[in-house]
Amino acid sequence: MALVVTWLGQASFRFDAGERRILVDPFFAEHEARTYPPLPVDEHGTDVDWLLVTHEHIDHLDPYSLREVAARSPDLVIVAPAPLEAMVREAAPDADFTGVHRGDRVELPGAGSAVVVPAVHGRTVADGYPDDPAFVGYVLELEGTSLYHAGDTIVTDAVVAALAPLRVDVALLPVNGRTYYRERDELVGNMGTRDAVALAAEAGATILVPYHWDLFRGNTEWPGRVVDDAVEAEAPLHVLTLRRGVPWAP
Amino acid sequence: MALVVTWLGQASFRFDAGERRILVDPFFAEHEARTYPPLPVDEHGTDVDWLLVTHEHIDHLDPYSLREVAARSPDLVIVAPAPLEAMVREAAPDADFTGVHRGDRVELPGAGSAVVVPAVHGRTVADGYPDDPAFVGYVLELEGTSLYHAGDTIVTDAVVAALAPLRVDVALLPVNGRTYYRERDELVGNMGTRDAVALAAEAGATILVPYHWDLFRGNTEWPGRVVDDAVEAEAPLHVLTLRRGVPWAP
Amino acid sequence: MALVVTWLGQASFRFDAGERRILVDPFFAEHEARTYPPLPVDEHGTDVDWLLVTHEHIDHLDPYSLREVAARSPDLVIVAPAPLEAMVREAAPDADFTGVHRGDRVELPGAGSAVVVPAVHGRTVADGYPDDPAFVGYVLELEGTSLYHAGDTIVTDAVVAALAPLRVDVALLPVNGRTYYRERDELVGNMGTRDAVALAAEAGATILVPYHWDLFRGNTEWPGRVVDDAVEAEAPLHVLTLRRGVPWAP
Numbered sequence: 001m002a003l004v005v006t007w008l009g010q011a012s013f014r015f016d017a018g019e020r021r022i023l024v025d026p027f028f029a030e031h032e033a034r035t036y037p038p039l040p041v042d043e044h045g046t047d048v049d050w051l052l053v054t055h056e057h058i059d060h061l062d063p064y065s066l067r068e069v070a071a072r073s074p075d076l077v078i079v080a081p082a083p084l085e086a087m088v089r090e091a092a093p094d095a096d097f098t099g100v101h102r103g104d105r106v107e108l109p110g111a112g113s114a115v116v117v118p119a120v121h122g123r124t125v126a127d128g129y130p131d132d133p134a135f136v137g138y139v140l141e142l143e144g145t146s147l148y149h150a151g152d153t154i155v156t157d158a159v160v161a162a163l164a165p166l167r168v169d170v171a172l173l174p175v176n177g178r179t180y181y182r183e184r185d186e187l188v189g190n191m192g193t194r195d196a197v198a199l200a201a202e203a204g205a206t207i208l209v210p211y212h213w214d215l216f217r218g219n220t221e222w223p224g225r226v227v228d229d230a231v232e233a234e235a236p237l238h239v240l241t242l243r244r245g246v247p248w249a250p
Numbered sequence: 251m252a253l254v255v256t257w258l259g260q261a262s263f264r265f266d267a268g269e270r271r272i273l274v275d276p277f278f279a280e281h282e283a284r285t286y287p288p289l290p291v292d293e294h295g296t297d298v299d300w301l302l303v304t305h306e307h308i309d310h311l312d313p314y315s316l317r318e319v320a321a322r323s324p325d326l327v328i329v330a331p332a333p334l335e336a337m338v339r340e341a342a343p344d345a346d347f348t349g350v351h352r353g354d355r356v357e358l359p360g361a362g363s364a365v366v367v368p369a370v371h372g373r374t375v376a377d378g379y380p381d382d383p384a385f386v387g388y389v390l391e392l393e394g395t396s397l398y399h400a401g402d403t404i405v406t407d408a409v410v411a412a413l414a415p416l417r418v419d420v421a422l423l424p425v426n427g428r429t430y431y432r433e434r435d436e437l438v439g440n441m442g443t444r445d446a447v448a449l450a451a452e453a454g455a456t457i458l459v460p461y462h463w464d465l466f467r468g469n470t471e472w473p474g475r476v477v478d479d480a481v482e483a484e485a486p487l488h489v490l491t492l493r494r495g496v497p498w499a500p
Numbered sequence: 501m502a503l504v505v506t507w508l509g510q511a512s513f514r515f516d517a518g519e520r521r522i523l524v525d526p527f528f529a530e531h532e533a534r535t536y537p538p539l540p541v542d543e544h545g546t547d548v549d550w551l552l553v554t555h556e557h558i559d560h561l562d563p564y565s566l567r568e569v570a571a572r573s574p575d576l577v578i579v580a581p582a583p584l585e586a587m588v589r590e591a592a593p594d595a596d597f598t599g600v601h602r603g604d605r606v607e608l609p610g611a612g613s614a615v616v617v618p619a620v621h622g623r624t625v626a627d628g629y630p631d632d633p634a635f636v637g638y639v640l641e642l643e644g645t646s647l648y649h650a651g652d653t654i655v656t657d658a659v660v661a662a663l664a665p666l667r668v669d670v671a672l673l674p675v676n677g678r679t680y681y682r683e684r685d686e687l688v689g690n691m692g693t694r695d696a697v698a699l700a701a702e703a704g705a706t707i708l709v710p711y712h713w714d715l716f717r718g719n720t721e722w723p724g725r726v727v728d729d730a731v732e733a734e735a736p737l738h739v740l741t742l743r744r745g746v747p748w749a750p
Contacts, residue, residue: 169491206496216483224474227491231473232465238498239491241477246456246486249500405680430655430691431698441680442692448681472733478722 003102003143004249007242008039010059010215011174013149016247017142020111023054024138024149028183029064033216037214039245041065046072047196050108051095053080055121055135055189056087056152057188059215063091066144070095079106079114083134092146101133101160112142125183129154139166148203152212154178155195163203170250171200171237176221183219193225201235206248207250209240253393254499257492258289260309260465261424263399266497267392270361274302274388274399279314279329283466289495291315296322300358302343303330304401305371305385306337307438309465313341320345327366329356333384352412353382362392367412369403371440376434379404389416395500398453400424402438405445413453420500421450421487424462426471433470443475444483451485457500459490503643504749507742508539510559510715516747517642520611524552524638524649529564533716535654538711539745541565547573550608551595553580554651555621555635556587557688559715563591570595579614583634595603601633616661619653621690625683629654639666645750650674652688652712655695663703668748671677671700671737675713675728676721685718686728694733695727701735707750709740 006014009024015022028041048069053061061084070076070092079090082099089097100106104116119135122128137151137159146168153159173196178189190212193200200208208230214220227239242248256264257499258276265272278291282380298319303311311334320326320342328396330338333492338349350356369385372378387401397420423446428439438452440462441449445482458480463471477489507515508526514659515522528541548569553561562582570576570592580588581681582599589597600606619635622628637651637659653659672695678689690712691699700708706731713721723741732737742748 134402150366170282206498222474224472224476224478226474226475227489228472230476230491230493236493236496238493240475241489241491243479243480243486246488248456248488366549427692427694429695429698431695444677445679445681448679472725472728475722475725482720 002249003145004246005147005245007209007211007244008044009036009244011054011149011152011212013172014044015088015140015142015147017111017146020049020141021047021067022050022106022108022140023048025054025060026051026065026069026250027059027062027215028068029058029062031058031216033215033218035215036244041068041072042236045069048076049111051076051078052114052138052149053078053084054137054149056084056123057152060152061087066091067097077226081134081136100136102136106135112140114141115139115166117148117166118138118158119151120156120159120232121152121154122188122245125186127187127188133159139163139168145169150174154189155191155199159203160199164206167223168205170207171203171205172209172211174199175210175223175226176219176238179181182219187219193221193229195229197235200231200237201233205237205247207238207240209242214244222249252499253395254497255397255455255492256294256497257459257494258294259400259494261304261402261462263422264294265390265392265397267361270299270358270391271297271300271360272299272300272358272390273319274303275310275401276301276315276319277309277312277465279308279312279493281308281466283468285465285467285470286494291318291322295319298323298326298398298476299361301326301328302364302388303328303334303338304369305331306334306373306388307402310402311337316341316345331384331386350386352386362390364391365389365416367398367416368408369401370406370409371404371436375436377438380456381408389413389418389481395419397422398455402440404428404439405441405449410449410452418453418455420457420459421453421455422459422461423450425460425473425476426462426469431470437469443471444479446476446483447480447483450487451483455487457488457490459492464494502749503645503744504747505647506747507709507744508538508546509536509744511554511649511652511691511712514544515640515642515647517611520549520606520608521547522550522552522611522640522642523548523569525554525560525651526551526565526569527559527562527715528568528727529562531558531716533718535715535717535720536744541568541572545569546578548573549611551576551578552638552649553578553584553678554619554649555581555589556584556623557652560652561587563734566595567593568717579703581636582635593721600636602636612640614641615639615666617648617693618658619651620659621652621654622688625686625688631658639663639668644670647672648705652690654678654689655691655699660699660702668703668705669710670707671703671705672709672711673700675710675723675726676712676719682719695723696726697730697733697735698744700737701733705737705742707738711741713728714744
């Protein structure tokens with residue numbers, strides 16, 4: 001069985017690899033700022049083998065999702081930055097937990113592996129985009145395809161350096177940007193559309209999939225900009241704008 | 251070997267299916283209105299098995315390309331609307347020619363097949379977007395994937411009706427639109443970005459690849475608009491903006 | 501007192517010129533397809549001297565608006581294409597009515613004048629964008645500024661020819677375009693963003709104000725496309741995207 005990628009909105013992805021199922025940053029909970037209802041957990045959150053978390057924000061580490069996925073997934077292992085162990089265990093006490101550090105390589109038997117890379121974000125804007133081990137991305141090797149899920153992050157030398165030795169075929173990147181006024185509203189930022197194009201190209205990806213442009217009112221981006229930025233930059237990659245809930249086989 | 255799709259710019263595509271190579275509307279010639287140089291015919295135009303032509307305009311039926319591809323492809327068969335036989339034979343006298351009509355199914359042994367569908371365009375604007383058998387599209391079935399290459403066309407009831415009984419996984423569609431001022435400059439139009447999204451969705455495609463937005467100065471479109479139109483329409487498909495010359499394996 | 505222009509959304513404008521007030525295509529009614537509530541008639545629809553109508557569609561000739569504006573405007577004269585007399589008199593029996601034909605010049609004492617120009621649209625899609633005197637635009641000369649309100653129209657030779665002898669400083673143009681799928685949904689189209697830029701430039705306008713991009717769900721356009729099209733075309737004009745309800749003094 002080949003790899004199938006299903007975007008679930010925002011930073012949330014489902015990967016079906018061989019007989020295994022992996023979720024990254026599922027967010028099946030309702031939320032007042034949502035621009036669309038959550039996708040059904042019964043369809044996307046059952047029989048999950050690994051649930052990867054990139055950081056503690058609600059749209060990435062959602063206690064409701066952890067609990068509901070765990071209830072539907074007898075073999076679930078939750079993989080998250082080690083500092084988040086207490087949060088994860090409180091949300092899903094019965095699931096196995098694997099705490100990870102940047103640079104770790106996690107085996108996903110029957111599916112592939114995940115290498116843990118740094119992400120530079122922050123619990124709050126006041127944190128100032130620190131070097132904090134509680135924020136990570138993952139480079140997943142699944143069915144021969146290497147996919148970089150960046151978590152939430154700006155681009156820094158550390159992010160670039162961590163990717164340099166790794167192969168990346170598909171770059172899944174946040175694109176909602178970082179602005180003064182959004183930070184004043186306590187929205188910690190991410191890379192914008194131009195940096196996403198350049199980072200994907202520098203990482204050697206042939207496909208860039210933008211995410212984190214759609215979910216929360218007041219923190220969105222137009223995904224078409226990624227395309228026009230890639231064309232302008234003559235970036236040697238394809239831009240794939242996924243539709244939520246529709247499977248894609250890379 | 252699975253299917254590999256390489257966009258060569260404008261309406262020009264290369265398909266490598268199994269051991270076979272197919273080109274649609276190759277345009278390797280120089281042209282004063284080009285916004286970028288042609289891709290190298292030595293790289294993309296050798297050992298071609300079938301060269302499909304959608305209509306007679308220079309960026310689709312390019313005598314230079316036909317001649318140069320034929321010179322590099324001992325087994326070449328050129329497939330084109332039957333009314334274009336003289337033009338094709340003059341350009342490439344030594345290549346085999348298969349004249350097709352709408353509704354025909356052309357076998358491509360070792361690769362798959364192509365069904366000929368109508369396109370509504372015109373030699374000149376004064377033609378008024380006629381029902382003319384010299385303009386076609388192709389629905390290619392290659393390695394289990396069905397790809398619709400629309401040629402140059404607006405959307406009409408006839409175009410929609412011809413696609414209705416066919417399966418389409420990937421819709422390759424022109425998106426440069428049709429305007430009064432471009433028509434006044436003798437540029438025959440095509441569907442625009444919104445119609446491309448709606449046609450792809452109605453055809454059941456899960457991936458829309460926009461083309462014909464890049465080549466000729468004064469007749470371009472921003473491909474990001476396709477993405478934003480698809481998001482606005484909540485179309486149940488992915489939009490894939492290909493980079494010229496970079497292979498993509500669907 | 502100088503000229504003040506207030507856009508009221510869609511094709512609806514308020515012009516305050518000297519001591520006079522003019523409305524074009526007011527639409528103060530509720531409607532299920534609205535993307536925003538109507539602006540308050542008490543603020544924008546009182547003491548109106550002339551109410552100009554471009555054609556009979558509800559978002560241009562709104563019986564509710566005619567009645568409510570008439571009730572608040574003792575000196576109201578409603579100016580509309582002559583074929584619409586019955587519709588106007590039924591909506592606002594007590595208001596004065598001036599039926600106009602293309603080519604007419606209507607004096608607006610104390611404010612300026614209006615020249616009636618053709619618009620090419622249609623009651624229904626099946627009408628096929630006819631030459632119909634019930635569809636007009638207006639070139640208003642107010643306080644020394646010439647403003648072209650196009651009504652709803654595509655660009656045709658007749659539209660271009662009618663504007664040729666007239667001075668236009670500010671072009672107010674619809675930009676929502678015309679597509680197969682919107683026409684299939686019975687939405688009669690207008691010029692799109694590129695044609696609006698080219699028409700404004702050809703008319704000699706130095707300012708283009710796009711309208712008819714915002715009101716009805718399923719019939720909108722992104723106004724930023726007008727801006728990008730003007731930049732791409734190197735059009736010698738400014739694009740002014742007005743905010744509903746915020747006065748602008750040209």
